[in-house]
Amino acid sequence: xxxxxxxxxxxxxxxxxxxxKTAEQEYDSGKQGxxxxxxxxxxxxxxxxxxxxxxxxxxxxxxxxxxxxxDWRMGFVNTLVLIFSSFTMAISISYVQRNEQKKAAIALxxxxxxxxxxxxIKYFEYSHKFxxxxxxxxxxxxxxxxxxxxxxxxxxxxYYCMTGLHGLHVLIGMGLIAWLxxxxxxxxxxxxxxxxxxxxxxxxxxxxxxxIFLFPLLYxxx
Amino acid sequence: xxxxxxxxxxxYINFEKGLWSWxxxxxxxxxxxxxxxxxMFFFFVGGVxxxxxxxxxxxxxxxxxxxxxxxxxxVYNQVLTYHGAIMVFMVIVPGIPAILGNFFLPLHLGAKDVxxxxxxLLSWYCFMAGAALAILTFFFNKIDTGWTFYTPYSIxxxxxxxxxxxxxxxxxxxxxxxxxNFIVTVHKLRAPGMTMHRMPLFVWALYSTAILQMLxxxxxxxxxxxxxxxxxxxxxxxxxxLGGDPVLFQHFFWFYSHPAVYIMIIPAMGVVSELITTxxxxxxxxxxxxxxxxxxxxxxxxxxxxxxxxxxxxxxTAGILFSFITMLVGVPTAIKMFNWVATLYKGxxxxxxxxxxxxGFLFLFAIGGVTGIMLATLPIDVHFHDTYFVVAHFHxxxxxxxxxxxxxxxxxxxxxxxxxxxxxxxxxxxxxxxxIGFNVTFFPQFILGAMGMPxxxxxxxxAYETLNKVSTVGSWLILTGxxxxxxxxxxxxxxxxxxxxNPWNSKTLEWQTSSPPPHDNFAVEPIVTAGPxxxx
Ligand code: HEM
Ligand SMILES: [Cu+2]
Numbered sequence: 001x002x003x004x005x006x007x008x009x010x011x012x013x014x015x016x017x018x019x020x021k022t023a024e025q026e027y028d029s030g031k032q033g034x035x036x037x038x039x040x041x042x043x044x045x046x047x048x049x050x051x052x053x054x055x056x057x058x059x060x061x062x063x064x065x066x067x068x069x070x071d072w073r074m075g076f077v078n079t080l081v082l083i084f085s086s087f088t089m090a091i092s093i094s095y096v097q098r099n100e101q102k103k104a105a106i107a108l109x110x111x112x113x114x115x116x117x118x119x120x121i122k123y124f125e126y127s128h129k130f131x132x133x134x135x136x137x138x139x140x141x142x143x144x145x146x147x148x149x150x151x152x153x154x155x156x157x158x159y160y161c162m163t164g165l166h167g168l169h170v171l172i173g174m175g176l177i178a179w180l181x182x183x184x185x186x187x188x189x190x191x192x193x194x195x196x197x198x199x200x201x202x203x204x205x206x207x208x209x210x211x212i213f214l215f216p217l218l219y220x221x222x
Numbered sequence: 223x224x225x226x227x228x229x230x231x232x233x234y235i236n237f238e239k240g241l242w243s244w245x246x247x248x249x250x251x252x253x254x255x256x257x258x259x260x261x262m263f264f265f266f267v268g269g270v271x272x273x274x275x276x277x278x279x280x281x282x283x284x285x286x287x288x289x290x291x292x293x294x295x296x297v298y299n300q301v302l303t304y305h306g307a308i309m310v311f312m313v314i315v316p317g318i319p320a321i322l323g324n325f326f327l328p329l330h331l332g333a334k335d336v337x338x339x340x341x342x343l344l345s346w347y348c349f350m351a352g353a354a355l356a357i358l359t360f361f362f363n364k365i366d367t368g369w370t371f372y373t374p375y376s377i378x379x380x381x382x383x384x385x386x387x388x389x390x391x392x393x394x395x396x397x398x399x400x401x402x403n404f405i406v407t408v409h410k411l412r413a414p415g416m417t418m419h420r421m422p423l424f425v426w427a428l429y430s431t432a433i434l435q436m437l438x439x440x441x442x443x444x445x446x447x448x449x450x451x452x453x454x455x456x457x458x459x460x461x462x463x464l465g466g467d468p469v470l471f472q473h474f475f476w477f478y479s480h481p482a483v484y485i486m487i488i489p490a491m492g493v494v495s496e497l498i499t500t501x502x503x504x505x506x507x508x509x510x511x512x513x514x515x516x517x518x519x520x521x522x523x524x525x526x527x528x529x530x531x532x533x534x535x536x537x538x539t540a541g542i543l544f545s546f547i548t549m550l551v552g553v554p555t556a557i558k559m560f561n562w563v564a565t566l567y568k569g570x571x572x573x574x575x576x577x578x579x580x581x582g583f584l585f586l587f588a589i590g591g592v593t594g595i596m597l598a599t600l601p602i603d604v605h606f607h608d609t610y611f612v613v614a615h616f617h618x619x620x621x622x623x624x625x626x627x628x629x630x631x632x633x634x635x636x637x638x639x640x641x642x643x644x645x646x647x648x649x650x651x652x653x654x655x656x657x658i659g660f661n662v663t664f665f666p667q668f669i670l671g672a673m674g675m676p677x678x679x680x681x682x683x684x685a686y687e688t689l690n691k692v693s694t695v696g697s698w699l700i701l702t703g704x705x706x707x708x709x710x711x712x713x714x715x716x717x718x719x720x721x722x723x724n725p726w727n728s729k730t731l732e733w734q735t736s737s738p739p740p741h742d743n744f745a746v747e748p749i750v751t752a753g754p755x756x757x758x
Binding site: 017018019020025028029032033036037039040041043044045046047048051054055059062135136137138139150151153154156157158160161165 | 333334335337338339341398402403405406409410411436437439440441443444445447448451452455456457458459461463464465466467470474477742
C-alpha cells in the first residue's frame with residue numbers, strides 16, 4: 001500500500017489515524033490484528049472438533065447412524081454457495097482497490113445474498129430435523145426416531161452446536177458485510193484505503209473454511 | 223491528524239472534561255484508569271465475601287453465635303463461588319494487564335497509543351458487560367458450583383449457570399481483545415530505536431501474557447458455550463447420563479485455566495523485574511534470560527493442565543507424564559528468581575514501598591511455587607488434592623504473587639499516573655499489614671491441609687479449630703492493610719504533593735514524559751538509543 005497521502009485520480013487520500021505514522025503502518029497493524037483474531041476463531045472451533053474426534057472414536061456406529069439422517073445434498077449445495085460467496089467477497093476487494101465502487105457494491109451484495117441462501121437452506125434442514133424429532137441430546141425423541149443407539153442424541157448435540165455456532169458466524173459476517181456495503185456506497189473505500197473490506201473478507205474466508213471442515217465431518221464421515 | 227489536541231488541557235486527565243468524555247475515550251491511559259476503578263470495585267466485593275467466608279470458618283458450626291454467619295452450606299457454597307469467580311475473572315486475570323499494561327505499554331514503547339484504541343475501549347465494555355451478567359445472577363438465581371463449574375453438577379444444579387458462564391465468556395472476549403491489541407502494538411508501534419531487545423521486561427511479560435490470552439481463552443470460550451448448551455439443550459457432550467464425559471470438561475477447562483494462572487502471574491513477574499532493577503539501582507541481571515523465560519513459561523504452561531486431574535480418573539500414564547512436565551515449569555521460573563536475586567546482590571537497595579511489595583512478592587511467590595512443585599508430585603497430590611493445602615498454594619501464588627506485584631506496581635507508577643505523590647509511611651504501613659496478615663491467614667492453611675481439612679466445606683471437626691481461628695484473624699489484618707492502602711491512594715490523589723517527572727530515577731521511557739503524561743504521551747517522539755536499564 002502506498003504511503004503518500006496525496007490524491008490519486010480524484011479519489012480521497014488515505015486517512016491515517018493519529019497514533020500511526022504512515023498508512024502502511026496502519027494497514028499492517030490492521031491486518032495483523034485480524035489474523036490474530038482469526039487464530040482465536042480457529043482455536044475455538046478447533047476445540048469442538050477435538051471433542052467431536054474423541055466421541056467419534058468412542059461411538060463410531062452411533063455417529064454413522066446420525067450422519068445417515070443428514071442430507072448431504074443440502075450440505076453440498078451450501079458448500080458451493082459459500083465457496084462462491086468467498087469468491088465474490090474477494091473480487092469486491094480488488095474492485096475497491098481499482099476504485100470501481102459500483103462493482104464492489106454489487107459483489108458485496110451478492111456475498112450477502114449467498115449468506116442468506118446458506119441460512120435458508122440451514123433453516124430448512126433444521127426444521128425438517130425438528131419435524132422428525134431429531135433434537136439434540138436429552139430432547140431426542142428416541143421412540144419416534146427409532147434410534148438404534150441410546151445416546152444418538154449426542155451426535156445431534158454436536159451437529160447443532162457445530163452448525164449453530166458456524167451459522168451464528170455467518171449471520172455476524174452478513175451483518176459486517178452489510179456495513180461494508182453501506183460504506184462502499186458512501187464512498188469510504190478507495191484505492192488508498194480498504195482495510196475494513198479486507199478484514200471482513202478474511203473473516204468471511206475463515207468462516208467458509210470452517211464450513212469446509214464441518215461439511216465432510218458431519219455429513220460424509222461415517 | 224492531531225488537530226484539536228493543542229487547544230485541550232496539558233495532560234490526559236484534564237484533556238477533556240465530563241463523565242461522557244471518559245466513557246467514550248479511546249486514550250489508553252484513561253482506559254487503564256477505568257479498568258482500575260472497576261477492578262478495585264470488584265476486588266472490594268470479592269473481598270467482603272472472603273471476609274464472610276473466613277468469619278463463617280472462625281469456629282465450628284456447633285459453637286453458638288459465631289460459626290453460623292452464613293446460614294447454611296448452600297449459602298456458603300454460593301458465597302464461595304462468587305468469591306472465586308470474581309477474584310479470578312474480574313480481579314487477578316485482568317488486573318495487571320488491563321490496568322498497568324494498558325496505561326504503560328504504549329508509554330514503555332514510545333508509542334502514542336495502542337494499535338487499536340477503539341477495540342481497547344470495546345474490551346472495557348466487554349469486561350463490564352460480562353461482569354454485569356455474572357453479578358446479575360447473584361440477585362435472582364445464585365450459582366453454587368465453585369469457580370470451576372465442574373460438570374455434571376453444574377448442569378444439574380438449578381442455578382444460573384448459563385448466565386454466569388455467558389458472563390465469563392464475554393469477559394474472555396475482553397481478555398482476547400486486550401491481548402491482541404498488545405501483540406500488534408509491540409510488533410508495530412515501537413518508537414525508532416526501540417528494538418525488541420530494548421523493551422522493558424514488563425513489556426516482554428505483557429507480550430508473553432498476550433500470547434497466552436490469545437491461545438488459551440478461545441478454548442475456555444467454547445467450553446463455556448458448550449456448558450451453556452448442555453444446560454439449555456442437554457446436548458450430552460459433558461453429561462455422563464447421555465454418554466458424555468465430565469472428565470472431558472475438566473480437560474477443556476484446565477487447558478485454559480492452567481495457562482490462565484500464568485496469565486495471572488507473568489505480568490506480575492514483569493512488574494517485579496521493573497521494581498527490582500529500579501530500586502536496587504542496577505542493570506537487571508540476565509535481561510535476555512528473564513525476557514525469554516516468560517515465553518518459556520507460557521509455552522510449557524500448555525502441556526501441564528492434567529496436574530489438576532491426578533485424581534479425576536485420567537490414565538496413570540497421563541498422570542505421570544503431567545507430573546513430570548509440570549516440574550519443568552520450575553526451570554524458567556527459577557531462572558527468573560535467580561536473576562532477581564542476582565540483581566539485588568550488591569545493589570544499592572532502597573526500601574521504598576514499591577520495593578517492599580516486590581520483595582514481598584519474592585518471598586511469597588517462592589513459597590507458592592515450591593508448594594506447587596510439591597503438588598505436582600503425583601503421590602503427594604493424591605494426598606493433598608482438594609484440601610486446604612491447595613487453597614494455601616494458590617492463594618500464595620495468586621494473592622501473594624499477583625496482588626503484591628499489582629500493589630507494588632501501582633505505587634511505583636502512581637506519580638506518573640496522577641502527577642502526585644502518595645504518603646510513603648501510609649503505604650509502608652499498608653504493606654506491613656498486608657504481608658503479615660497474608661502469612662497469618664494462609665500459612666496455617668498449609669498445615670490444615672496436611673492435617674486433612676478438605677476445601678469447600680463450611681464446617682469442620684474441632685481439631686481444626688485453632689488454626690482456623692488464626693487464619694480468620696489474619697484476614698482482618700489484610701483488611702486493615704488494604705484500608706490503609708486505599709487511604710494512602712485517595713489522600714495521594716486528593717492532596718498529595720506534586721510529583722516530579724521521574725521521582726524514582728528510573729530509566730525506562732515512561733519517565734521521560736511529564737507527570738501525568740499529555741494526551742499523546744510524548745511532546746516529541748522519543749528516539750531510543752540504549753537499553754531500558756542503563757544504571758551504571
Ligand atoms: C504461578 C502461578 C500459579 C497460580 C496462579 C496457581 C494457581 C492455582 C490454582 C488456582 C489452583 C487450584 C485450582 C482449583 O481450584 O482446583 C492450583 C492448583 C495446583 N497448582 Fe498451581 N498455581 C501457580 C503455580 C503453580 C506451579 C509453579 C506449580 C507446579 C510447578 C503448580 C502446581 C499446581 C498443582 C499440581 C495444583 C493442583 C492441586 C490439586 O488440585 O490437587 N502451580 N494452582
Ligand atoms: Cu495448574
